[in-house]
Amino acid sequence: MKLRVRSELVYAFPQDTQAIVAIHVARTPDQAILSESLVISPDGPILQDMADHHGERRFRAAFEGETSIVYEATIDNAKPRLLSPNARLEAWLELPPPVLEYLLPSRYCPSDKFMSFAHREFGHLAPGGAQVLAVLDWIYNHVDYVPGSSHGGTTAENTFVDRAGICRDFTHLGISICRALNVPARAVSAYAWQLDPPDFHAVFEVYLDSVWWLVDATRLVPVENLVRVATGRDAADIAFLTTSGSCDLINQAVSVELLNP
Amino acid sequence: MKLRVRSELVYAFPQDTQAIVAIHVARTPDQAILSESLVISPDGPILQDMADHHGERRFRAAFEGETSIVYEATIDNAKPRLLSPNARLEAWLELPPPVLEYLLPSRYCPSDKFMSFAHREFGHLAPGGAQVLAVLDWIYNHVDYVPGSSHGGTTAENTFVDRAGICRDFTHLGISICRALNVPARAVSAYAWQLDPPDFHAVFEVYLDSVWWLVDATRLVPVENLVRVATGRDAADIAFLTTSGSCDLINQAVSVELLNP
Amino acid sequence: MKLRVRSELVYAFPQDTQAIVAIHVARTPDQAILSESLVISPDGPILQDMADHHGERRFRAAFEGETSIVYEATIDNAKPRLLSPNARLEAWLELPPPVLEYLLPSRYCPSDKFMSFAHREFGHLAPGGAQVLAVLDWIYNHVDYVPGSSHGGTTAENTFVDRAGICRDFTHLGISICRALNVPARAVSAYAWQLDPPDFHAVFEVYLDSVWWLVDATRLVPVENLVRVATGRDAADIAFLTTSGSCDLINQAVSVELLNP
Amino acid sequence: MKLRVRSELVYAFPQDTQAIVAIHVARTPDQAILSESLVISPDGPILQDMADHHGERRFRAAFEGETSIVYEATIDNAKPRLLSPNARLEAWLELPPPVLEYLLPSRYCPSDKFMSFAHREFGHLAPGGAQVLAVLDWIYNHVDYVPGSSHGGTTAENTFVDRAGICRDFTHLGISICRALNVPARAVSAYAWQLDPPDFHAVFEVYLDSVWWLVDATRLVPVENLVRVATGRDAADIAFLTTSGSCDLINQAVSVELLNP
Structure with missing residues (x-):
């Protein structure tokens, strides 16, 4: 299933604030990333962590003042198997x-x-x-x-x-x-x-x-x-935004769109 | 500093119980393991996990009935550096x-x-x-x-x-x-x-x-x-004994002895 | 139903300690007190509060050192009505x-x-x-x-x-x-x-x-x-012993005996 | 000190709801009530509880739909004594x-x-x-x-x-x-x-x-x-509004005015 996802986070950081951002789609065998983009305004250096063994791809940055983070991706997802009543609990x-x-x-x-x-x-x-x-x-x-x-x-x-x-x-x-x-x-x-x-x-x-x-x-x-x-x-581990200090939400929008039925 | 450590855990497991045991001394550059032994009575299979990136070496087992776990080790520890007031907090x-x-x-x-x-x-x-x-x-x-x-x-x-x-x-x-x-x-x-x-x-x-x-x-x-x-x-992560069900403490003893001054 | 009740509280009070004691049987229309006694050792002044609108009869005292409080009473209880499924909730x-x-x-x-x-x-x-x-x-x-x-x-x-x-x-x-x-x-x-x-x-x-x-x-x-x-x-309100400071339990015994069937 | 107090509570009660309302000024020796009024719209029966030993004067009612409660009072307050450092704690x-x-x-x-x-x-x-x-x-x-x-x-x-x-x-x-x-x-x-x-x-x-x-x-x-x-x-005891079910705040206003210095 091809989906286009988009998230837009606009926050005001009253002072220089460190942040861990987890909004990138994970890189996993079942989830192909066809394209993606990240735009941060104002621009600044980020550290993109490598995908961990979960495929998780967070990035780190320091923000100050009003900041907009816009992420977009197009992905192709395999249909997940639904939990079977017969799935066995392992020792x-x-x-x-x-x-x-x-x-x-x-x-x-x-x-x-x-x-x-x-x-x-x-x-x-x-x-x-x-x-x-x-x-x-x-x-x-x-x-x-x-x-x-x-x-x-x-x-x-x-x-x-x-x-x-x-x-x-x-x-x-x-x-x-x-x-x-x-x-x-x-x-x-x-x-x-x-x-x-x-x-x-x-x-x-x-x-x-x-x-x-x-x-x-x-x-x-x-x-x-x-x-x-x-x-x-x-x-605590999967927050889309973890910061070293307080910040104020200005706007936040998430959207997901089906690209082909 | 050469130290001999010993722990003895005696527990009664009313039914077949899975356990994670963390009593082995860690394998780290600063802590040389000169010798060690683990005796479980009654005897049974255990799974010794590899040291993780912390050097932690837990093992897993299934216990039933009264069980004694005795671990002994002789180690040689480097003197750790004491926290300096000047140690810098990194971004x-x-x-x-x-x-x-x-x-x-x-x-x-x-x-x-x-x-x-x-x-x-x-x-x-x-x-x-x-x-x-x-x-x-x-x-x-x-x-x-x-x-x-x-x-x-x-x-x-x-x-x-x-x-x-x-x-x-x-x-x-x-x-x-x-x-x-x-x-x-x-x-x-x-x-x-x-x-x-x-x-x-x-x-x-x-x-x-x-x-x-x-x-x-x-x-x-x-x-x-x-x-x-x-x-x-x-x-929660460092418990010496984590079990899948309840068990009763019968005896527990820990000792540490200095081998040379 | 005639019952003889007895409670014995033995506590050590490390310092002069104020106490509210609620061990007297309540004085209510359905619960006749035939006889009762209270013995405190060592002896000292107490303030027996009047029965409140619940019939509750606590007393107050100050204790120091090992103190024994023995209360005994013989009462005659009416059989209480059991909660009826038809009892109506009032506005x-x-x-x-x-x-x-x-x-x-x-x-x-x-x-x-x-x-x-x-x-x-x-x-x-x-x-x-x-x-x-x-x-x-x-x-x-x-x-x-x-x-x-x-x-x-x-x-x-x-x-x-x-x-x-x-x-x-x-x-x-x-x-x-x-x-x-x-x-x-x-x-x-x-x-x-x-x-x-x-x-x-x-x-x-x-x-x-x-x-x-x-x-x-x-x-x-x-x-x-x-x-x-x-x-x-x-x-919090009905504790048999409320004290202004910590104290140590030495002995506590409660007994209830049927006097006639 | 003469003060005029006023509170206006406007709530919507989605269903017939019982309420205890505590907005009347207390009747105490130090607080003379010169005049007061209570207007509830729509009108309905209330039960005005007698002042208790604290002087507290709550009332009870049942409300349904949008309800406005307006209370006004003019009072003359004695100046309270400020807590003295020498005030003695009693046994x-x-x-x-x-x-x-x-x-x-x-x-x-x-x-x-x-x-x-x-x-x-x-x-x-x-x-x-x-x-x-x-x-x-x-x-x-x-x-x-x-x-x-x-x-x-x-x-x-x-x-x-x-x-x-x-x-x-x-x-x-x-x-x-x-x-x-x-x-x-x-x-x-x-x-x-x-x-x-x-x-x-x-x-x-x-x-x-x-x-x-x-x-x-x-x-x-x-x-x-x-x-x-x-x-x-x-x-829990002094809430201005205690209700038997949920209700929605529409408007709430409190004012206090000095009548003479």
């Missing part, structure tokens, strides 16, 4: 070393707190794809998607009590419950075709049968509509 | 990519919450070694070392309010404040000569002037007495 | 003024956080007795009674996530959900015949049909086995 | 029973968590007025007044970490630290002359030398400019 002894960290709790995903709940609610199901699908169903049925109901410090524990959140909260809750079930899980930021209103999207992946499966607890768009950007333990 | 553009994650908040180190405090209290100091030393002084002077005052879920935010904790809490608070000051900081587990009572110790490192400096907010022992084991974002 | 306009505070969140019962959950889970039921009984069923079926799983700072929000607690945690969760459903709810401490192991018990009351109904989410003993002591918003 | 044995509850933690004032901090920071000062004045100084010097920095669920613990808040947060932190020092403390809502921008204000009172002393950790206006409304454990 820890079988996992590749880089997968292990995704078993552990993180800033917004305190999976250690969800042990009892996860085993009470999902422990009777066979570990693996069916169990993860049951987690996704549970979240969809017990949490409302409510813009404005959470904030930057909201954790999966908060969302579990509040029963409301946005994509990042659904993702944190899904990751937390999966990790509590010993399923490696990690956060993924994405451009999403047909997401309404258009914005960056946060979804997650679980590791079963030796591959990462992309899932979305919000069910806002099919996972095949997603264009992967960054990968990490939770929102 | 984000200068940092090696693997250092970047240590700027971000993690499970027990919600550095995002400490921005105001850190800048109010330490913002007038020049960034770098002197500022980090001031953070260490502040923690030492404002937090009491009180065994039993915290638990497995205690975060740096809790410790900041409680004003009491143990080594892991001092470390989490130190890391959180440093990251809030844009100083990369990470947790380190260690054997510690002269630690009383003997136990695993948790300290941290800050990245300044292109190197990691080991520091200890508890001041329980000099950093030159430490033998490095694991490295990570916080206690 | 706020109909409530007596002293009931209003029990609609509000308190230290361990942040009912404001449970609005969404309570309405999602119980909103389809008619307000009143049946709804409260459904809350009690839900707690009983979703939370494990696990001694040692909580601590003095544990709130209903923590218990809701942990899915484990003791009587005070069950009570806090029950109160929180009821208040979130606009049902006045308050905590009650009690002696409990047949409670095993014997200890002070914490239960709660809901206000429906112009009376307070005693309920117990733990189902450890029938409510007719309870002898009421103190009443308040949550555990 | 618990000396306190009137209704004061005791203000020693205990509450929803937004978890004073139990501030024991160590309070004693470390203020324990060297003689208990009483001077110690409370030191607490007020500390808050003023360590917390920034930042509109928008907190939300309805923010507790004193959050504010202590964030080092930012609004009047209710300053008040909660002040109350928490005072209670941790065994000083009875309670929240007060008020109209405030010269508050800019005009709004309801939240301050607190401490009980020393047998009287309640009004203090304001924000220092936004002198305490003599305050017109007392409601009194309680914290913001």
Whole structure:
């Protein structure tokens, strides 16, 4: 599926501010980058980090004053396989070393707190794809998607009590419950075709049968509509903009367009 | 300094339990391993992970029933350089990519919450070694070392309010404040000569002037007495024992002995 | 039902410490006090507060050094009415003024956080007795009674996530959900015949049909086995011992004996 | 000082909603009510509660649809005595029973968590007025007044970490630290002359030398400019509007005018 993605970030940096920006589409075997451009105004030096083992391609820069960052790319995405109920949960002894960290709790995903709940609610199901699908169903049925109901410090524990959140909260809750079930899980930021209103999207992946499966607890768009950007333990790792100091949002726009049906 | 370290973990695993064990001394240029042994009873297969870029060498296994793990090593440690007040804080553009994650908040180190405090209290100091030393002084002077005052879920935010904790809490608070000051900081587990009572110790490192400096907010022992084991974002990453299910402590003993003065 | 209750508190107060003690059985129309005694060693002045509108009778004193407080009473309890599914929830306009505070969140019962959950889970039921009984069923079926799983700072929000607690945690969760459903709810401490192991018990009351109904989410003993002591918003108000400084438990024993069947 | 106060609340209630409204000025010996009026549109029955022992005069009503509540009063205030450094902290044995509850933690004032901090920071000062004045100084010097920095669920613990808040947060932190020092403390809502921008204000009172002393950790206006409304454990008790369900703010305006110098 050929998609054109575009993001425009306009921020005011009151003083010289360091930044890590993660808006480039990831370079992965399933996601061909046909063309892309990055325009920063005013212009200045950036450090483009190499794609890491996730294919993630962030860049670093220092900004001061009003700054506009416009990224555009045309990509061709393979259709991802949907998580199969039969996908097998592997033993820890079988996992590749880089997968292990995704078993552990993180800033917004305190999976250690969800042990009892996860085993009470999902422990009777066979570990693996069916169990993860049951987690996704549970979240969809017990949490409302409510813009404005959470904030930057909201954790999966908060969302579990509040029963409301946005994509990042659904993702944190899904990751937390999966990790509590010993399923490696990690956060993924994405451009999403047909997401309404258009914005960056946060979804997650679980590791079963030796591959990462992309899932979305919000069910806002099919996972095949997603264009992967960054990968990490939770929102702290995949933020599109991480800065050394405060800055003010002036304008932000994300768009995704289908190039051929 | 030649040291002999020994740890003995005896746990009862009520069912077949997967485990990641991080008790081996790290393999680093400054820490020569002269000899070591690992005895697990009852015996069973383990997977010894290769040393990662931190030199960390955890192993994985599955345990059931009462299990004893005894690790011994003799090492020769170089004397570490003590953090200099003049050590320079580098710009984000200068940092090696693997250092970047240590700027971000993690499970027990919600550095995002400490921005105001850190800048109010330490913002007038020049960034770098002197500022980090001031953070260490502040923690030492404002937090009491009180065994039993915290638990497995205690975060740096809790410790900041409680004003009491143990080594892991001092470390989490130190890391959180440093990251809030844009100083990369990470947790380190260690054997510690002269630690009383003997136990695993948790300290941290800050990245300044292109190197990691080991520091200890508890001041329980000099950093030159430490033998490095694991490295990570916080206690979640460096636990000596991470398991897929609950288990019961039967006995645990750690000892460190000086072999030559 | 004639019951003899006894509590013995032995504490060491390292310095002159002020205390509020709530161990006397309440003086209420349904609970006749046949005899009672209080012995404090070493002896000293106490201030016995008058029974408040709940019948609660705490006393105040200052203690220093090892102190023993022994309270004994023989009471004759009327059999309480069990909460009827038909008990009607009254409008706020109909409530007596002293009931209003029990609609509000308190230290361990942040009912404001449970609005969404309570309405999602119980909103389809008619307000009143049946709804409260459904809350009690839900707690009983979703939370494990696990001694040692909580601590003095544990709130209903923590218990809701942990899915484990003791009587005070069950009570806090029950109160929180009821208040979130606009049902006045308050905590009650009690002696409990047949409670095993014997200890002070914490239960709660809901206000429906112009009376307070005693309920117990733990189902450890029938409510007719309870002898009421103190009443308040949550555990902060009904603690058997509130002190101005730290003290050390030396011994504590509670017993309840049936005098006639 | 003669002041005219006015508040106008315009809210939309999507369904029949019960409400407790606390906007009437309190009836106290020091605060003479010369005239007042309450106009609710559309009109409907209300239940005006009698002034309680704090002089607080809330009313109850049920609202549906867009509703306007306009309250106006002219009052004559005595000049309050300013907290004296010499005001004496009384022993618990000396306190009137209704004061005791203000020693205990509450929803937004978890004073139990501030024991160590309070004693470390203020324990060297003689208990009483001077110690409370030191607490007020500390808050003023360590917390920034930042509109928008907190939300309805923010507790004193959050504010202590964030080092930012609004009047209710300053008040909660002040109350928490005072209670941790065994000083009875309670929240007060008020109209405030010269508050800019005009709004309801939240301050607190401490009980020393047998009287309640009004203090304001924000220092936004002198305490003599305050017109007392409601009194309680914290913001949960003194909210100007407590409702049984959600409602939407349409307009809210508060004004205070000096009638003669």
